[in-house]
Amino acid sequence: MTTAVRKVAPPAPRRSDDGELRRQFDRDAIWERVVKPGHRLPSATLLEADLGPIHLDRLRLTGPIVLVFFRYASSPRCNEALASYEDLLAPALAGSDAHLVAVSPQIPERLAEIKRRHDLSFFVAGDVRHSLIDAFNLGFHHPGADVVLGARRSVLPFPAVVVADRAGVVRFADVRPDGAGHPAPAGVLAAVHALS
Numbered sequence: 683m684t685t686a687v688r689k690v691a692p693p694a695p696r697r698s699d700d701g702e703l704r705r706q707f708d709r710d711a712i713w714e715r716v717v718k719p720g721h722r723l724p725s726a727t728l729l730e731a732d733l734g735p736i737h738l739d740r741l742r743l744t745g746p747i748v749l750v751f752f753r754y755a756s757s758p759r760c761n762e763a764l765a766s767y768e769d770l771l772a773p774a775l776a777g778s779d780a781h782l783v784a785v786s787p788q789i790p791e792r793l794a795e796i797k798r799r800h801d802l803s804f805f806v807a808g809d810v811r812h813s814l815i816d817a818f819n820l821g822f823h824h825p826g827a828d829v830v831l832g833a834r835r836s837v838l839p840f841p842a843v844v845v846a847d848r849a850g851v852v853r854f855a856d857v858r859p860d861g862a863g864h865p866a867p868a869g870v871l872a873a874v875h876a877l878s
Contacts, residue, residue, distance in 0.1 A: 728807035745779030
């Protein structure tokens with residue numbers, strides 16, 4: 683007597699599994715493309731809330747640039763992060779030639795609110811055209827964000843800090859997934875000191 687062995691195909695993935703696999707694939711693809719040490723700082727012009735256009739190419743000639751990417755002025759988590767950077771990071775950088783620049787896709791007129799609320803001593807600038815956010819692959823679509831941003835696109839950046847040296851080479855990049863907080867000021871400061 684012989685026993686027949688029947689090959690059984692694995693069950694077809696359910697639609698919810700397909701959706702989850704697709705979301706995981708998209709997340710993995712995003713993380714493969716985000717800015718990393720060794721990348722170049724693009725030539726970009728940002729709109730500072732009080733000063734108007736600031737050119738990153740010119741700014742980096744006078745010192746390293748610390749870019750802090752945040753969502754918008756009314757975000758509680760972003761308010762907390764920028765207030766912390768004002769208290770702990772800005773004073774520590776004051777004796778160096780490094781420039782601290784907070785970057786959001788929000789229009790500068792609305793960014794002035796957060797700058798004044800926390801009396802921020804560093805640049806707070808709008809990347810309204812997403813030139814820097816797109817170059818670093820930090821943006822993700824968030825439906826309805828265009829209303830709060832005052833912009834044409836509903837794209838928000840992941841919480842991130844990027845440090846570039848005077849040559850425009852990224853030396854430090856800490857990008858956090860959506861929902862995570864910004865990097866601690868101590869880690870950012872260590873990255874800046876490592877450039878000396």
